[in-house]
Amino acid sequence: MSLSKRYDGAEQPLCFHGSMCSAELSLGRLAATVQATIVGVRVGKGRWPFECGGRVTCSLYSAEVGDHLCDEVVLLDSAEKIPEDGLDGYISLSRSVVSVQLQGRLKVSIQAYGRSEPPVDVEFHPQDCNISMGSCFVYGTKVDITVAWSRLVRDKMDLLIEGYSTQA
Numbered sequence: 001m002s003l004s005k006r007y008d009g010a011e012q013p014l015c016f017h018g019s020m021c022s023a024e025l026s027l028g029r030l031a032a033t034v035q036a037t038i039v040g041v042r043v044g045k046g047r048w049p050f051e052c053g054g055r056v057t058c059s060l061y062s063a064e065v066g067d068h069l070c071d072e073v074v075l076l077d078s079a080e081k082i083p084e085d086g087l088d089g090y091i092s093l094s095r096s097v098v099s100v101q102l103q104g105r106l107k108v109s110i111q112a113y114g115r116s117e118p119p120v121d122v123e124f125h126p127q128d129c130n131i132s133m134g135s136c137f138v139y140g141t142k143v144d145i146t147v148a149w150s151r152l153v154r155d156k157m158d159l160l161i162e163g164y165s166t167q168a
Contacts, residue, residue, distance in 0.1 A: 026071070031062075033099045034126050036106050037148045038075060041091045043084070044142035050082035052114030056093060063103035073098050079113065099152065100126045108145050112138050 013026040041056060043049065056076040075093045076082075082091055100106045104126065111119035120143075122134040127149040135144045 032102045033152055034102055034128060035150045035152055036098050036100045036124070036126065037150070038093060038096045038098075038108065039131070039146040039148045040144070041093065041108075041110070042144045042146075043089045043091065043138075044144065045089075046141040047139065048084050049112040049139040049141050049143075050078075050084070050091070052112070053078040053080050054082055054110065054112045055119070056091065056111075057109045057119075058098050059107040059109065060098065060100055061105040061107065062101050070104070102126050102128075106147065108134070108147075110136065110138055110143055110145075115139065 013024045016023045016025070036058075038058070054076070055074070055078075058073045058075060060071045060073070062070045073095065075095050076091065077094075098106070106124045106126065108122050108124070109119040110122075111117075117139070120136040120138055122136050122145050124132045124134060124147050128151055130149055132147045132149065133144065134147075135142055137143070
């Protein structure tokens with residue numbers, strides 16, 4: 001897919017459509033945010049809950065909007081069996097990095113297709129840096145989620161404040 005569009009400052013997403021896929025690009029000003037990298041979603045021992053596929057999403061909550069849902073980002077959505085072999089229980093995500101407001105929250109939702117049970121949620125509170133771990137049970141099988149937090153670099157001044165040299 002190759003296409004160019006001009007951003008006019010509007011809040012609606014830019015949509016790109018190709019013969020095999022489509023993409024949606026949302027742009028917006030970031031407040032005090034950190035980068036959340038979903039390092040791993042690991043299924044523990046037991047019955048593999050994703051025989052009929054599944055969905056992993058991140059929901060971003062903002063403190064500025066009364067702690068309401070701001071956006072949902074799909075990390076994985078598969079209607080077919082999610083493979084389990086050779087990955088030591090880890091699920092390969094299509095996407096793994098999102099920006100989260102420091103005063104907000106990140107909710108990771110996991111749903112296994114094939115049964116009528118609702119998604120299972122694990123909430124994380126943002127940090128300047130470090131790793132957060134959480135777990136939940138999907139169809140009786142433990143699933144561990146690991147999130148790594150890091151600051152976003154806005155410009156060279158941020159690097160200088162942290163003590164890094166910007167000389168090439």
